[in-house]
Amino acid sequence: MAQLPPGIRFITSFSRDQWYRAFIFTLTFFLYASFHLSRKPISIVKGELHKHCAASHEVELSSYREYAAQTQSVKKPSNASQCGWEPFDKNNYKQLLGALDYSFLCAYAIGMYLSGIIGERLPIRYYLTVGMLASGLFTAMFGLGYFCNIHNLWFYIMAQIANGLVQTTGWPSVVTCIGNWFGKGRRGLIMGIWNSHTSVGNILGSLIAAYWVSTCWGLSFVMPGVIIAVMGIVCFLFLIEHPKDISCSCTPSSSSKAFLNGASRFRVQMPTLNAKETSKSQDSEMQHLLIDSENSMTSQNSNTMGTGEGRHGTSAISFLGALRIPGVIEFSLCLLFAKLVSYTFLFWLPLYITNVEHLDAKRAGDLSTLFDVGGIFGGILAGLISDRLEKRASTCGMMLLLAAPTLYMFSTVSKMGLEATVVMLLISGALVNGPYALITTAVSADLGTHKSLKGNARALSTVTAIIDGTGSVGKQELGCGRLKQKIFEKLCSVQILSRLGIVLELRGRANLVFSITNVPMFEGG
Structure with missing residues (x-):
């Protein structure tokens, strides 16, 4: 018998379940990367909407006041062609x-x-598809202002408001989907790698927007809008919400092979086991897993959980019920401050580089991608460390503690030259986006x-929405419109405040240590 080709041997070395998991991992990666790709253009185009054409006048005003006073009427522009796109060409452009x-962040x-509640x-497949198609429409709508010569x-x-609303369909959906397919065993590392889609999307969005910004900034929005709409069609055609939908055995809560939880491993048997008979010999967590496994193998007609039940036989959790889950409020407060810092860099970093390094909008946009490159490594590192230590809160707290002095140094070191700026962008990106990603x-x-849910409620989407939504409230403070020394001092303070959220989480765990046992992923430092 002839030996199989190497490529075929490689394909057959993985099981059907593993291929499906890899497919969902890759698909959701690119789906949400397209969301961030469509958000990035506004930060790149800001330098074109207002071209800082009065920069030379401002320099003369500070150095040669008399000469500036004489030439002020000549150097001050009065039309959009010289100073940007009306109405952003005026002195109140910031x-x-x-x-x-x-507008975007409030929405x-x-x-x-x-x-989260709706999702x-x-x-998920329908909800995410509609959201991506609508996101493509409203992203392109902003760019149509260029082609239609709109100055209102x-x-x-x-x-921006419409785009902000429809963009919320993305995150709860993809996190719920990836959570359905992957268990807790190596979730930190897997999701750390997976969450690099944020940085990949930002990088691609920056490069695409920067390519068109100087010649036709409308395409900087239209092209990302087309891309996310196309990905929405791909989502409709290929997204599999849950392993049960294709009789896949890699469901985290009812695996027919093995269930991983940290370093421990146990096997879930076929549903011939009576949960009542084993209640005395199994701990409470094992009982819930066995009961869930048994219920999942029965027909859907046997599910009698009432009118509120969903497609998996369990009712969706309420908003207040999600808030009562231990750790939700604490981590939400932490993300409120951490996300403020991350999105301040996302929206204003290219403009800051333009002012400090005196680069054009395209080169500043390209350079700003290094912050996201650092974020990729930071997210993976945070996930790997948290898996090894089995302590998510401690990992976040340490990285946030290191991020505060790093941000203070950024504003000073970045003025020493381009090389120093590159190094600080990579380090800051890793320390800021690492805990944010985790x-x-x-x-x-x-x-x-x-x-604490005891397997009787679907809460992934709602919990994700609460945490991310609270973080988005913090993002609204970045509307200051400038990245100067005082702003960097504020960012340092904000990072320290985000650390306080972790402290609250650790104290809460300490108070519950005698009543809640075997929760390795949330133990303190």
Whole structure:
């Protein structure tokens, strides 16, 4: 018998379940990368909406006051072609650009709380598809202002509000889907790698927007809008919400092979076991897993949980019920401050680089991607460490503690030259986005499947929405419109405040240590 080709041997070395998990991992990775790809253009185009054409005048005003006074009337521009795109070409451009950010972030924060509740009760594939198609429409709508020569501020604000609302469909949906397919054993590392889609999307969005920004900034929005809409169609055609949908045996809660929880491993048998007979010999957590496994193998007609039951035979958790899950409030407060810092860099870093390094909008946009490159390594490192230590909170707290002095150094070191800026961008990106990535992925998934739920409620989407929505409330403070020394000092303070959220979480765990046992992923340092 002839030996199989190496490629075929490689394919057959993995089981059907493993291939499906790899497929869902890759698909959801690119689905949410397209969300961030469509959010990035606004930060790149800001430098084109207002071109800082008065920079030379400002320098002369500070150095040669008399000469500037004589030439002020000549150097001050009065039309959009010289100073940007009306109405952003005026002296109040910072307030107007900040209004665009506020519009998006306020809509996103409000919509996120509703999105989790709605998404918990609708099929993820349909919900995510509609959200991606709508996101593509409203992202492209902003760019149409260029082609239609629209100079009304409210047009751009409404486009941002609409886009912020529909973008909330993404995060709860993909986290719920990935949480359905992967258990807790190596969730930190897996989701740390998976969460790099945020940085990949930001990098691709920056490069695409920067390519068109100087020649036709409308395409900087239209092209990302087309991309996310196409990915929405891909989502409709290929997304599998749950392993049960294809009779896959890798469901985290009812695996027919083995269930991983930290370093421990146990096997779930076929549903011939009576849960009542084993209640005395099994701990409470094992009982819930066995009962869940038994129920999942019965027909759907045998599920009699009432009118509130969903597609998996369990009722969706309420908003207040999700808040009562231990750790949700504490990690939400932590993310409120951590996300403020991350999104301050996301929205304003290219403009800051333009002012400090005196680069054009395209080169500043390209350079700003290094912050996201650092974020990729930071997210993976945070996930790996938290898995090894089995302590999510301690990992986040340590990285946040290191991030505070790093941000203070950034504003000083970055003025020493381009090389220093590159190094600080990589380090800051890792320390800022590392804990942010860990909280929004592995921590959210852990809390959404917390043992206190006893397997009787679907909470992943709602918990994810609460944590991310609270973080989005913090993002609204970035509307300051400038990254200067005082702002970096504020960011340092914010990082320290985010650390306080971790302290609250650790104290809460200490108080519950005698009543809640065997919760390795949330033990303190």
